[in-house]
Amino acid sequence: MVKNITIFTTNTCAYCVMVKKYLGSKNMTYEEVNLDDQPERQAEAFKLSGALTVPVTLITRDDDTQDVVVGYNLSKLASAIA
């Protein structure tokens, strides 16, 4: 089971909107970290993803295992929240 989800986004990122829409359609709640408002957390997003890009979605399960999905990838997101 998914314990929590964090999405790193920016204001102009359309793929970030899609990740939020997708998670919303699956009734998943998430914490959004907007890197335009909190640029100091860019390093955190980069450390998770290894990429200078958004969206970065961190899924943490009840057993504390984690998946990181970089970009808007439906099949990876579906698998991560299953």
Place this chain on the structure above:
Amino acid sequence: MGTKKEIHDVVMVGAGPAALSAAIYTTREDIDTVLFEKGVIGGLAAVTDWVDNYPGFIKGVAGLELSDSLQKQAERFGADIRLGEVTKIEVDGKLKKLTTSEGDIYAKAVLIATGSDYRKLGIPGEETFYGKGVHYCATCDGAFYREKKLVVVGGGNSAVQESIFLTKFATHIDLLVRGDSMRASEILQHELAKHKDKITVHMNTVTNEIVGENGKVVKVLAKNVKTGKIISYKTDGVFVFIGLIPNTQFLKDSKIELDNIGMIKTKSNMETSMDGVFAAGDVRSGATMQIASATGEGATAALMIRKYMDPHASTGY
């Protein structure tokens, strides 16, 4: 006992401006319409920073805002937009069968409006540093380059528009243009000239290699095709805007005819070589690659679909 088939009047592949416009038309006339989108709803329009030439917006409109409005308008009349991928279209008796990531679905008519995707340079370093210094979407990734130097590759409208957008973040941009003139519209070139302090344009410059150190991009090697000189541009990141390729890979084994660059051939009524399957927008052979023409083609295709489903329906004349 067999599973009941899910059948709809129209299934649209893609939910960019062409399909959303078509869906507004079909759903307003109670034509049951489902759209499948594997990427961003709104397509490339949604990832464009600013749209200045879509009719009806005096001061222009943000691409994301325009896409959102198109989506809401389509949904207002009942369009069912699903997140998923269509991988095959085939004729099944009087219906069309679509194989999708969410299961099989059947339709009386289909609209293919899958648009296009970013063309890649195909040079060393591009794939290695994808997402780690090489990007194709300024609105997505520009914010990571505050106070940094950038190279932008391309000479068309997107390259110019997105370079201007990137000046919000970068300290300086080297814009590498392959030809001896830019393909971008005059008005955009005029706008570009206002950013001379931050954007330096290099004509006759072919990008040859993206070079990195310790996992990060550090420079771009390019060649001036007039002098033959190799030039090194120090940079923190590279954004590539060199055109688009049609999203028709999923049709390569289908009976739907494509032209020599992979765009879908259609008759004057927007119908493809497969009965009851129509195409509109950037994916269609002969398209003019504008949001305004995509929405226009979508509306036209919807009227043609209506006529296909009801031969007595009027299409205006």
